[in-house]
Amino acid sequence: MATFEFSKWDGSSPFSPQSADELFDQLNRYLMEYGDDVLDQLQELEDRNAEALEMLMKQGYLEKDENGKYRVTPKGIRRASTKSLEELFLAQARDKLGRHETDQRGVGQVQLEETKPYEFGDPVANLNLQETLRNAISRQGGGTPIGIEQDDLVVQTTEHQSSCATVVLIDMSGSMTRYGKYGQAKRVAMALQALVRGRYQGDTLQFVGFYSSASVLTERELYNSAPKPVSIFDSRVNLRINLDKPPRFIPQHFTNIHAGLQLARRLLKRQPALNKQIIVITDGEPTAHLEGRDLVLIYPPAEKTARLTLQEARRCAQEGIRLSSFALIEDYFYMGLVNFVEQMAAVSGGVSAHCQADDLGNLVIDSFTKGRKTRRAIR
Numbered sequence: 001m002a003t004f005e006f007s008k009w010d011g012s013s014p015f016s017p018q019s020a021d022e023l024f025d026q027l028n029r030y031l032m033e034y035g036d037d038v039l040d041q042l043q044e045l046e047d048r049n050a051e052a053l054e055m056l057m058k059q060g061y062l063e064k065d066e067n068g069k070y071r072v073t074p075k076g077i078r079r080a081s082t083k084s085l086e087e088l089f090l091a092q093a094r095d096k097l098g099r100h101e102t103d104q105r106g107v108g109q110v111q112l113e114e115t116k117p118y119e120f121g122d123p124v125a126n127l128n129l130q131e132t133l134r135n136a137i138s139r140q141g142g143g144t145p146i147g148i149e150q151d152d153l154v155v156q157t158t159e160h161q162s163s164c165a166t167v168v169l170i171d172m173s174g175s176m177t178r179y180g181k182y183g184q185a186k187r188v189a190m191a192l193q194a195l196v197r198g199r200y201q202g203d204t205l206q207f208v209g210f211y212s213s214a215s216v217l218t219e220r221e222l223y224n225s226a227p228k229p230v231s232i233f234d235s236r237v238n239l240r241i242n243l244d245k246p247p248r249f250i251p252q253h254f255t256n257i258h259a260g261l262q263l264a265r266r267l268l269k270r271q272p273a274l275n276k277q278i279i280v281i282t283d284g285e286p287t288a289h290l291e292g293r294d295l296v297l298i299y300p301p302a303e304k305t306a307r308l309t310l311q312e313a314r315r316c317a318q319e320g321i322r323l324s325s326f327a328l329i330e331d332y333f334y335m336g337l338v339n340f341v342e343q344m345a346a347v348s349g350g351v352s353a354h355c356q357a358d359d360l361g362n363l364v365i366d367s368f369t370k371g372r373k374t375r376r377a378i379r
Contacts, residue, residue, distance in 0.1 A: 020059035021079075023052055028080045031072070033183040035226035042070040077223050084191035085198075088361035118153030126155040163202040164372040165271035167264040168192060170222070171282040171328075172211040174230035174253030179330040182227045184357035185281045188364050193219055195365070203372075206267055210260030212252045212288050212297060216267070228252040237287075237299040244293050254297050256288035258305070261312040268321055277322040277371035279364060283330070285340050306340060314347045323350035324367040330356050 030038045042062075045053060053070075056062040061076040072080070115128050131154035136146050168189050176182040189207055196205045207217040211228045230253045241250055257280065268276045285301040289308045298305055316323055325341040327334075338354045345352035351370075353363050 020055045020061060024056055024059075024061040024076060024079065025083060027056070028076075028083065031080070031223065032084075032186050033180060036224045037226065039070050039072070039224070072220075072223065077220055078194075078197075080223060081190040081194035081197070081219070084187040085194040088187055088191045088365075115154045115156055118150065118155050128154045128156050162275055162372070163204075163273045164200070164275040164277065165204045165206075165268055165273040166192070166196075166276075166368065166371065167206045167208055167267055167278050169208050169210055169214075169257070169260040169264055169278060169280045169282075170217075171255060171284065172209040172225065172227050173255040173282075173284055173287075174228055175284055176227040176328075177229075179357065181283055181328050181330050181357050184360055185328070186222060186225070188281070188361050189222060190219070191361065192364070192368060195368075200372075204271055204273065206264075208260055208263050208267070210256050210263075212250060212254040212256055212295065214256060214259040214263045216263070234299075237297055239297040240291075241295040241297070242293060243295055250295070251297060254288040254299070255282065255284045255286050256290070256295075257282060257286040258289040258309040258312050261309065261316055262290070265312070265316050265319060265321065269319070275322075275372050276320060277324065277368070278316060279367060279371075280323070280325040280341075280344070281328065281360065281364070282325070282341075283328040283337070284334075285337050301336065306343075310343055310347050313344045313350075317348035317350065322371045323348040324364075324371060325350065325352045326360060326363060326367075327352070327354040328357055328360065329354050 027038070042053065053062065057064075060073055061079070062070055063073050065071050115131055118127070132148060132152050133146065135152040135154065136148045139149070139152060140147060170182075170185050170189055172182070176185070193205055196203045207219070207222045208214055209217050209222070209225060217225060231249075231251045237251075239251075241247065260280070261278065264278045268278070286305045286309045287299045287301050288295065288297045289305045290296070291308075296305070313323055323344060325344045327337045327341045329337065341352040341354065344350065351367060353367075355363055
């Protein structure tokens, strides 16, 4: 896995891009890892490398907001998503990116290799002319003109593709800064966005970041995001915070999968799609949960937090939501984390896996593919 080191530019190694595309791709690598912090540094480059910034703005990758701060344009974000898809999936799993189907057959957009005799109501647009003519010639015994009868007609079968609503839960806790885990999780999420945009326009895809709390992220907000910095270093923490009367300071670097699942379930309840799924990407056991209007932060991880989180996972399954959980174990083999995601899979009837960040892309795309198929709720 590529590693990056980010610091203020000292002018000793100026950019020498061959094109605006190449320059933006270089910038994008750092934006994936560090988010908004990189954009904050661009202001200092104006005097030292104005030509490069002008090139990016001229090609529509960068713009300035009303406060004069640089931001990536929708064109740039779209390129970042597309590049993520290409880098993560197309190079290694091109054959696995075909459309995915249900067992139902109907009037679809994707033709299969199978054919069948024409039946009343089949769309004429799906007529297999080669097979039809072969049948007519065989029946007629050769000669011209060829007369085609109804029994000669053959049509191409098609897939019935049902829409799917997906929420990707992304861990933004402090430990995700290590070993490029958060940058890789962002790449996977944005690659999914490119995949849905290009191949599954009937689907919906939403992002939720979870930390001490949880919040919906737009594609831009995800792109600009970074993990929450660790703000307290006590070896043991047990805090209860009333959210109706919160203090000025609330540590944000904890892992609240409970809140993330609750928010994702509410989002999916509004979606009419037949298939619904939640994909969780995390590198730690839950260390935060909600009790009514209280936020509870506990470290080391507590049994109560795990129990309430597992209850929420089961609630998702009872509402017909498929749950897939991926544990990133980049820096150590954390048996507690692996056990926890396996428990989430057990109580929800979903799936779980543990992997290093480099392997995340293929696992998530495979889970996304399978999650688009209809499943029954667990009661």
